Structures are given as C-alpha cells and as structure tokens.
Amino acid sequence: MIAHALFFYFFSIIAIVSAIFVIVSRNTVHAVFFLILDFISIACLFIMIGAEFLGMMMLIVYVGAVAVLFLFVVMLMNVTEQKLSWFRGTKKTGHIPVGLIIGTVILLELIVIVGGWKYRDSFAETEFLSFNSEFTNTHMIGNVMYTDFIHLFQISGIILLLAMIGAIVLTYRKREGVKTQSYIKQISREREDSVQLKDVEFDKGVKLDD
Amino acid sequence: METFLQIYNETYKILLLLVPILVSVALIVWFDRRVWGFVQKRKGPNVVGPFGLFQTLADALKYIFKEIIIPASANKIVFILAPIITMTLALSAWAVIPLSDKMVISDINVGILYIFAISSLSVYGIIMGGWASNSKYPFLGAIRSAAQMVSYEVSIGIIIINVLLCVGSLNLKDIVMAQQNLWFVVPLFPMFVVFFISALAETNRPPFDLPEAEAELVAGYQTEYSGMMYAMFWLGEYANILLLCALGSILFLGGWLSPVDIYPLNAIPGIFWMIFKILILFFMFALIKAIVPRYRYDQLMRLGWKIFLPFSLIYVVLTASFLVYFDLLPK
Numbered sequence: 001m002i003a004h005a006l007f008f009y010f011f012s013i014i015a016i017v018s019a020i021f022v023i024v025s026r027n028t029v030h031a032v033f034f035l036i037l038d039f040i041s042i043a044c045l046f047i048m049i050g051a052e053f054l055g056m057m058m059l060i061v062y063v064g065a066v067a068v069l070f071l072f073v074v075m076l077m078n079v080t081e082q083k084l085s086w087f088r089g090t091k092k093t094g095h096i097p098v099g100l101i102i103g104t105v106i107l108l109e110l111i112v113i114v115g116g117w118k119y120r121d122s123f124a125e126t127e128f129l130s131f132n133s134e135f136t137n138t139h140m141i142g143n144v145m146y147t148d149f150i151h152l153f154q155i156s157g158i159i160l161l162l163a164m165i166g167a168i169v170l171t172y173r174k175r176e177g178v179k180t181q182s183y184i185k186q187i188s189r190e191r192e193d194s195v196q197l198k199d200v201e202f203d204k205g206v207k208l209d210d
Numbered sequence: 211m212e213t214f215l216q217i218y219n220e221t222y223k224i225l226l227l228l229v230p231i232l233v234s235v236a237l238i239v240w241f242d243r244r245v246w247g248f249v250q251k252r253k254g255p256n257v258v259g260p261f262g263l264f265q266t267l268a269d270a271l272k273y274i275f276k277e278i279i280i281p282a283s284a285n286k287i288v289f290i291l292a293p294i295i296t297m298t299l300a301l302s303a304w305a306v307i308p309l310s311d312k313m314v315i316s317d318i319n320v321g322i323l324y325i326f327a328i329s330s331l332s333v334y335g336i337i338m339g340g341w342a343s344n345s346k347y348p349f350l351g352a353i354r355s356a357a358q359m360v361s362y363e364v365s366i367g368i369i370i371i372n373v374l375l376c377v378g379s380l381n382l383k384d385i386v387m388a389q390q391n392l393w394f395v396v397p398l399f400p401m402f403v404v405f406f407i408s409a410l411a412e413t414n415r416p417p418f419d420l421p422e423a424e425a426e427l428v429a430g431y432q433t434e435y436s437g438m439m440y441a442m443f444w445l446g447e448y449a450n451i452l453l454l455c456a457l458g459s460i461l462f463l464g465g466w467l468s469p470v471d472i473y474p475l476n477a478i479p480g481i482f483w484m485i486f487k488i489l490i491l492f493f494m495f496a497l498i499k500a501i502v503p504r505y506r507y508d509q510l511m512r513l514g515w516k517i518f519l520p521f522s523l524i525y526v527v528l529t530a531s532f533l534v535y536f537d538l539l540p541k
Contacts, residue, residue: 064330
C-alpha cells in the first residue's frame with residue numbers, strides 16, 4: 001500500500017511539474033518533450049488505478065501518434081527559441097488578453113463540470129451497466145462501447161472523419177506544372193522498351209534513332 | 211523484508227532476461243553481417259575468434275574506448291538522452307514477451323498493446339537524436355523516420371487487430387495458446403507478409419532504411435554520434451529487430467509451441483522453439499538486407515498508406531465476417 005502511494009505521488013508530481021514546464025520552457029521543442037512526459041505519467045496513473053487499456057491507448061494514440069506530429073510541426077516551423085520579451089515588458093503583444101479570456105472560459109467550464117458531478121446523484125445513465133469482475137476492463141469497455149453507446153461512438157467517428165476531410169480541403173492546393181511519376185508506367189516497363197543491344201563498329205560510334 | 215525479497219527476485223529475473231538479450235544482440239549482429247557476406251559471395255567477419263564470433267565484442271570494445279564527441283552547437287541534454295531512450299525502450303518491451311509458457315517477467319492483460327505502445331515510443335529516440343544534433347543530415351533523417359514509423363505503425367496495428375479477432379484476448383500467452391491447433395500464419399498468411407514488410411519499415415531495416423540512407427544522408431540521425439553513444443543506438447536498433455521477430459513468431463508462428471504436437475517434438479522445451487522461430491525470422495531480415503535495393507521515399511509512403519492500409523482493413527472485414535458467419539468468434 002505504501003509503495004502504491006509512493007508511486008502515485010511520484011507520477012503525479014512528474015505530471016504536474018512537466019505540465020508547468022510545458023508552459024514555462026522557452027524552447028518550443030522542449031515544451032513538446034515535457035508534454036510527452038506529461039502524457040506518459042498520466043498513462044502511468046491510469047495503469048495504477050487498474051485502467052490498463054486506457055493507459056496503453058493514451059501511450060499509443062497521444063504519445064505515439066499525436067505528439068510525434070506535434071513535434072514534427074514545431075521542428076519544421078523553426079520556432080525553437082521563443083522570445084519572452086512580453087514577459088519583461090519590452091514589447092506589447094496581443095496574445096495575453098486572448099489567452100486570458102480562453103483560460104477563464106476553460107476554468108468556468110471546469111467549475112461547472114465539477115459542480116454538476118458533485119451535486120447530482122447520477123451524472124449519466126450508468127445504472128444499467130453491470131460490472132462483472134470476471135472480465136478485464138478491455139472487455140468491459142468493448143461491451144459498453146459497441147452495444148449501449150454505439151450511436152455516440154459512430155457519431156464521434158463521423159465527426160473525426162469530417163474534421164479530417166475539412167483539414168484536407170483547407171490545405172489542398174492544385175498546383176500547375178508539377179511533374180509526377182506514374183507508377184503504372186514505371187512498373188510495367190519491360191526490358192525490351194528500354195534496352196537496345198547494338199554491335200558497334202570500331203572507331204565509328206553508334207547513332208541511336210530518336 | 212518480504213518486499214526486499216520480492217525486489218531481489220524481480221531484479222534477478224530481469225537480469226536473467228536482459229543479459230542473454232544483450233549477448234544475443236551481439237551474436238545476431240555477427241550473424242547478420244555473415245549472412246550479408248555469404249549472399250554477396252564474400253566471407254564476412256571471420257577473423258576474431260572461431261568463425262569471427264567475437265567480432266562484435268571487438269567492435270564493442272572499440273566503441274567503448276572511443277571518445278564521445280558532442281557537437282558544440284548541439285542541444286546537450288537531448289543529445290545525450292536520445293541513445294539512452296532508444297536502448298531503454300528497446301529493452302523494456304521484452305518484459306512482456308513470453309519465451310515459453312512459464313518464462314515471462316510480467317504477464318499483463320494488455321501485453322500486445324504494451325509492446326505496440328513501446329514500439330511507437332521508440333521513434334522519439336530517433337527524432338531527439340536528429341533534432342539535438344543541430345545539423346542538416348541528422349535532422350532530415352529524423353523527419354523521414356518520424357513519418358515512416360508513424361505510417362507503418364498504422365498498418366501493424368490493423369494487422370494485430372486481425373490476430374486479436376481470432377484470439378479474443380490481448381494477453382500474449384492467450385495469443386500463443388489460441389494457436390495450438392493451427393498457427394495463424396495459415397489462415398492469415400497475407401497478413402503475415404504485410405506484417406513482415408511493415409516490421410522492416412518499423413525497424414528502419416533495408417529496403418526501408420531511409421532514415422540512415424548512407425547514399426543520401428551520410429548516416430541519417432546517427433551522423434553526429436560517436437563512441438558508446440553510437441553503439442547504444444546500434445544496440446537499441448538490433449534489440450528492436452529481435453523484438454519484432456519475437457512478436458512475429460508469437461502472433462503468427464505459434465510462439466513456443468512445437469510445429470506438430472507429436473512426441474519427440476513436443477518434448478523439446480518451448481524456449482528452444484521460440485528462439486528457433488525468432489532466428490528464422492531474423493534470417494529472413496538478414497537476407498532481405500542483402501538482396502533488395504532501397505526504396506524511394508514516395509514509394510515507401512505509397513506502399514504504407516495506399517496498399518498496406520486498405521489491404522489490411524479489407525482483411526479485417528473479411529476475417530470478422532468469416533468468424534461471425536461460421537460462428538467461430540472466441541467467447
């Protein structure tokens with residue numbers, strides 16, 4: 001039990017400290033690394049409460065895919081050293097008011113959620129879910145997600161698909177004059193089409209017909 | 211006192227797994243170079259020790275005594291962390307691999323997800339190394355490998371779903387025990403082929419070794435590394451290759467099970483079969499390194515996204531429909 005508590009505090013301290021460092025660190029790439037560390041320690045906390053499926057999914061989806069693309073973008077944008085000039089009061093920027101407004105909205109929303117959780121008996125209709133300790137939590141999640149909540153599951157899938165198509169539509173530009181390779185042509189090229197053997201007379205050279 | 215005993219026991223078990231793995235990585239490097247040599251009608255390393263067996267040991271000694279050079283403009287902490295992360299991740303994934311029905315350090319419910327998660331993390335070693343070197347070639351190599359590994363993870367994930375549909379459990383032991391009557395390589399043979407090729411791409415082996423393509427990028431993300439740090443990248447890479455061979459043999463070739471369940475064969479301990487299958491898969495890895503030319507980058511991406519992904523998705527639908535129609539779904 002003591003070991004459990006020790007590990008819990010270990011991971012939560014890492015999570016909180018790295019979350020702070022995501023905001024504080026000047027180097028954006030370092031910020032992303034701290035974000036990854038945060039994700040990993042959250043995944044460890046998930047595993048510690050026995051939700052090993054969620055923890056692994058956190059690692060696979062967030063750390064293995066999302067954060068890689070994040071890192072990719074940050075590295076390619078080349079914004080490694082961010083100037084903290086606004087912090088020292090040397091330069092005015094418009095980021096702070098916007099950030100403050102968004103931060104306040106998120107804080108208010110969190111308060112609403114926590115309040116709703118505390119002062120209502122049942123937050124969602126979960127009474128009909130039967131918990132069976134024989135099954136692992138992977139089984140249980142699958143059971144619930146693909147039977148009772150199938151419509152919500154499918155709707156969220158469609159929303160993600162729409163977001164993906166939207167992103168492609170926004171960024172897709174048809175460019176003129178781009179040379180592309182035709183794979184069919186490359187694969188179906190035979191030796192006879194491209195190689196010619198000629199007997200070359202000495203000191204005469206060869207003239208190719210083209 | 212009891213806790214200490216438990217910790218002692220666990221450490222003992224971990225050492226008993228890790229030390230043989232590190233030794234076998236050294237031997238497997240020798241084997242790889244030897245196969246490579248024989249395919250090309252060369253001898254390969256054959257001077258140090260009997261059949262050149264100690265060649266890797268000599269190389270390791272050389273790396274240890276070489277100076278570690280950290281470039282002046284490199285990001286030092288990340289630069290040092292990168293090889294450490296690569297090697298740690300490659301070794302920690304071995305914790306859940308069952309070498310026989312009793313030999314496994316941690317028999318967790320979501321073993322296959324754990325391996326998948328760890329192997330998706332291993333891209334960070336490469337990205338960090340490439341970025342922290344603060345130089346053109348390593349950076350290009352890191353960017354290439356990030357895109358490559360993310361793409362091929364998708365198809366490996368869907369291949370794993372195929373196997374899981376037939377097993378009904380995420381536990382690696384259950385996956386092996388489900389193959390007692392029929393190895394999954396028979397009903398899922400196309401998936402085995404796709405898995406093998408994706409494993410090549412995932413471990414940056416030729417013909418998909420674009421992150422370290424020496425003709426284009428010097429040595430890719432390893433360009434600025436020297437001495438022991440380079441050797442650690444190298445060890446991690448080969449430990450990863452062994453890991454994917456082990457995963458392939460667990461998912462498709464029946465893990466520690468003997469090919470047929472008759473007397474002289476099933477009397478052989480399971481670990482022998484497991485090692486044998488890993489070696490066979492690695493032999494194929496080594497052969498492919500010697501005989502296949504490197505892919506172009508757009509070909510690699512096309513193969514991953516436009517061929518493997520749709521194909522394995524279709525196969526998921528086929529497997530699922532087959533299992534439902536004949537009422538074979540695992541309970």
